[in-house]
Amino acid sequence: MTDRAIRNLEHLRRSASTARVLNLLKVADEHGHTAEWAENPMFQTPGLNASLIIKHRLRRNETDSFAGRRQVATKVVLPIDATDLKTGGRFVFVNQIGFERVMLAAFGLPSDHADIRTLRLMDQLPSLDPFLLREQLRRGGVFAAPCYFAISEADLERMSAFVEKEIEPLVTLSMGGNAVSAGSTARMAGKILSNDPGDRLDALRATLRLEPEQYQEGIFCWKGFLYYKWCLNSLMSDIVGVADEVNTVKPYGPVDAGARDYINRGRGVLRTNIMKTCEKVSQTLRYYDDAYAGLTREGNPIAFRDFLLEAPNLFSRLGDQLGAIQHIVSFWRFRFDPKAAPVTADELIDIFMDFETGLMGRDFDDMARELMA
Incomplete structure (x- = not known):
């Protein structure tokens, strides 16, 4: 040690x-x-x-x-x-x-x-x-x-406004169309995001028609989709910027013909894969949006409840996808900070290869189709 x-x-x-x-x-x-x-x-x-x-x-x-x-x-x-x-x-x-x-x-x-x-x-x-x-x-x-398996206090604070906006339709439904106050939305958001598994919300459990033993699992899964939506929403401007920089970054020092060919090829492939991965995450999150709309617009809590209880089947792939994107943004900003040392051709090739490896093999259309069948 x-x-x-x-x-x-x-x-x-x-x-x-x-x-x-x-x-x-x-x-x-x-x-x-x-x-x-x-x-x-x-x-x-x-x-x-x-x-x-x-x-x-x-x-x-x-x-x-x-x-x-x-x-x-x-x-x-x-x-x-x-x-x-x-x-x-x-x-x-x-x-x-x-x-x-x-x-x-x-x-x-x-x-x-x-x-x-x-x-x-x-x-x-x-x-x-x-x-x-x-x-x-x-x-x-x-x-x-x-x-x-709790969300950090720092991320809970950063997520709060996003989650309040997301759950406003549910609060409106719960209040029977009456005017929704900011306080009521904030209280329900706090209950959903709470890291205390003993913090129950009977009205929400009744709306979702969850048995007491199902409540914790259902809310954990709901929190998961809210977390992933917030992550993607927070990353989009940064990831677009990084994808654009991939197209223009130039290595420091001499570059032989083989390295130049790889870097030129890697630019397009990496940028395409980054944006494709973001779209795949968005596509899967839309399954959640559709199920949630069924609850808030059609008053169908059973379908939304069933979706949440089956949702862990998607967490692994959603987490892999977003983890790869988070790594790309975080490492790119770290390594290409104006104060950082110049990046040589060999190191740039290593970075491209690492990013491509992280994005490989993450197509989960089949998994999504199985879940929604």
């Missing part, structure tokens, strides 16, 4: 995005007294179950930590002092060179331990959004408690 301190952990805890950071220390602080946290932990090892797990953009001096080339790694951060995050922490990258040796020395975990498998499941993901993460872990046989 490296002794290098991690800076700004306190800032990270306050402002981190849901897709980038899984704050298990906060989960332990808020739910460590509950039976669900104790009985269904994400990790069996106490230190790991109170860590911060981060999707980290690798700096050039960090790429040698891995046997293969990659742009993003999964960083596990152990705070030095859990009560004072300003003191920093120690970290390890999942699947870095010597990872198994480090985990054995630090935690006594053999290579086949369940916690090692869980970390590797996380490392396979493009982001840590809770809807994608839950489905990935479930497929891997890890059934962690619901308290682990």
